[in-house]
Amino acid sequence: MSSSSYSSSPQQAGLSSGVGGPSGRAHDDALWGAFASAQTAAEFCRSWLSLQCVQVVDVHSAMLLLEQDSGTFVPAAVWPSAQTDVTYLAPAAQQCLSERRGMLLPGQPGAPVIVAYPVELDGRVHGAVVLDVAERSEEALQAVLRQLHWGIGWIETLFLRRQGLDDAQTLERARAALDIQAVAAEHARLEPLAMALVNDLASRFGCDRVSLGIDRQGRARLLAISHSAFFEKKSQFVTALENAMDEALDQRRSVAFPIIDEEANGIAIAHRDFAAARAVCSVVLSSRGAGVGVLTFERDDGRSFDAEEVRTFEAVSTLLGPVLDDRIERHRWFAGRLVDQLRAWWAHFKDSRRPAFRVGVVLALLLVLGVFSLDGEYRVSARAVVEGEVQRAAVAPFDGFLREAPVRAGFVVKQGQVLATLDDRDLLVERQRWLSEREQHQGRYRDALAKHERANANVSLAQMQEAESQLALVDEKLARASIVAPFDGVVVSGDLSQLLGSPVEQGKLLFELAPLDAYRVILKVDDRDIGDVRVGQSGSLVLTGLTGEVLDFEVRNLSMAEPEDGRNVFRVEAQLARSDLKLRPGMEGVGKIKVGEQTYAWIWTHRLTDWLRMQAWTWLP
Structure with a gap:
């Protein structure tokens, strides 16, 4: 299929074919030559816009808006000449920038269509191109939009080049700053660091002199001058230099003379007086938001410091500020x-x-x-545990096998409730055996009495009594096969649910029970504080499970020390003032025993002073 079957000719689409008379081709060649040889961004934009207007036929005027560093959009090129009034294209450009898409808008009489297309790169709008074209078909207008879409790729290339140049400059500044920081990091003392720093900066940036001053009570004091081991601190030169440093330090900004930018440079009176015929630039070294020093660069060859050099100096100062601040702090005595x-x-x-x-x-x-x-209440703090006032043990009554254990630790039980049951099948068999023997001995005893055989009767009677004793013993074991709670309480320890069927020995501890209405508190007092604790002292307790309630107690007993977590603690027993609390054995918290009145300074520092006394006693002869 030929191309004519699915596309229109360039003339039908409203585009120039680029093929014309010799003069037209010469004009196109001149435009392409100017575009290819453009040296500046302005020349590049003018050539590009001219090419677009030539390729899109019947263009009355055009404008290319690009974003500046300040974030505003300004005309980078206007066609057919820089004096052309294109203010009427501004609304279309504004709408295109806000909506970020190609647009076809009605224009002025005689130029009914305005074509606008955004310049977008990496999701950000960098500008827009607006053309005032003659009226044409919808297909031709779409072809114009396509032409602008592909043509804007050259403008995107311009931004990419500019961004690449900025990135390269930033990388170069970072490399220089890191190299200089490495030079500074090699010196632990302030004076060698300052001398090495100014010498390296002077040679690296082609300066005749670089000076470093540090902040002393709000005034800059000269510390080092490049290639000068000694300088007269009271000389007129040093005074003028320090005044220039003060000017930058007071403003917390870089100052250059000759002035680069009136708005960004700040006040430069002292720099003007100091510079004379030289070029001078001062940058502030900051650390933790405060100025700690000033670097002053000088040139005598007539070359001024440009904005790129100032940005490099500022990058260097950003890394050097904390290093210099650290060396200044090391250099000073504590008293100072x-x-x-x-x-x-x-x-x-x-x-x-x-x-x-x-x-x-x-x-x-x-x-x-x-x-x-002022005095405050001194209290001894200790970890506290709630225990039952009485703890009853439930043990195995005889050797046997565990048949069932319906309760375990934490269960609340009633008096007489079954805690565990031992297997009684062997006991039932044994009971039946002793019943049979008793019946046999009873029959023999009666026969002996009937035959008046006194000796045999006595033997049978004794055997019958022995069988009755064994039977009573078996009945007693059967009665004790079910282990029951001796009182209403809570099971403190014991979980036999995983040991059903296992053998148990007589006297083995199966459960521990504590009553529900009688508790005591055990406080683990550190041996450093036990000397202040006495029986009868009161205190307060807060449990982890009852943080909203303070419980009062009274110390009842002091026991011996015991190790816990690598330190000695004393087990102090205390009685709670209330018994109507819903407590459980094992609840933990923090208790504080009231000792007496002491000053707040003593309360907060007595442990430190006691430790110092002990260390002095240990180490002093």
């Missing part, structure tokens, strides 16, 4: 740091603009006085 901190607090206290700081200082002083003068 303390004095500076007190001086800073005093300056804040005198500052009338900071009333909250004054109030805070006064409150802090009152708090300290209160801590050392």
Whole structure:
């Protein structure tokens, strides 16, 4: 099938075929030549827009909007000439940018169609191209949109080149900053670090001199000058240099002279006075939001510092600030740091603009006085466990096999409730045997009496009594085969549900029971605090399961120490003041025993002082 069967000719689609007379071809060649040889972004955009307008026939005017660094969209190219009034295309461009799609809009009389298409890259709109074209068919307008769609790829290439250039510059700045940080990290002391730093910066960036100053009480103090082992601190040169550093430090921004950008540069009076015929740039080294130093770069060859160099200096300062701050702190004595901190607090206290700081200082002083003068209740804290006041053991009454165990630890039982049952089948057989023997001996006893055989009668009587004793013993075992609860309570320990059918020995502990209305508290008091605990002292307890209720208790007994988790604790027994609580044995919490009144300072520091006394006793001769 030929192409004419599914597409129209370029002339029908409203596009130039690029084939014309010699003058037309020469014009096209000139446009393509200008496009291919464009050296700047402006030339590139003008050539591109001219090519689009030539390829799309009957274009009255056109405009290419591109995004600037400030985020605004400005005309990058206007066709047919830079003086053409294209303000009437602005609404179409605005609508295209907001809706982010190609659009066909009605134009002015005589130019009924405005074609707009966005410049979009990686999901972000970077601009738009707007054409004022003559009226044509819908198919021809769609062909214009397709032409703009494919043509915008060149503009996207421009942005990609620009982004690649920016990325390369950023990478170069990062590489330089990391290299300089590596130089600084090699020196542990402040003075060698400063000298190595300024020498490396001077040689790396082609500067005649690089100086480093550090912040001292809000003023910049010169620390090092490149290629100079000594400088006169009171000289006019040093004073002017420090004034320039102060100017940058006070503004917390980079300052350059000659000025690069009036808005971004800030005040540069001291830099102007210091520079004379030189080029000067100062950048602030910051750490934790505060300026800690200033780097000043100088050139005497007439070359000014450009914006890219200033950005590189700022990248270097970003990494060097924390390193310099760390070395400054290491260089200073503790007393000096303390004095500076007190001086800073005093300056804040005198500052009338900071009333909250004054109030805070006064409150802090009152708090300290209160801590050392006011008394509070001293209480000994200890981990607490609830136990039953009486714990009854349920043991196996005889050797046998476990038949059933319907309860286990945690069950609440009533008096007489079966806890476990031993297998009694052997006992029933034995009981039947002793019944039979008793009947036999009774018959022999009666026969002996009837025959007046006194000796045989006595033997049969004794055997009959022995059988009755064995029978009574078996009946007693059968009665005790069911182990029952001796009182109303809770099963504290014991779980035989997995041991059914296993043998048990006489006296083996099967269950432990505790009453429901009688509890005691066991406090595990640290041996460092046991000296303050006495019988009769009161206290309070909060259990993990009853955090909303405070339980009172009284100390009843102090027992011996026992190891627990690698330390010595004393088991202190206490009696709860209330017995109507829904407690369970095994509940844990924290108890505090009231000891007496002490100052808050003593309460909070007595363990530390006791430890210091013990260490002094251990190590001092």
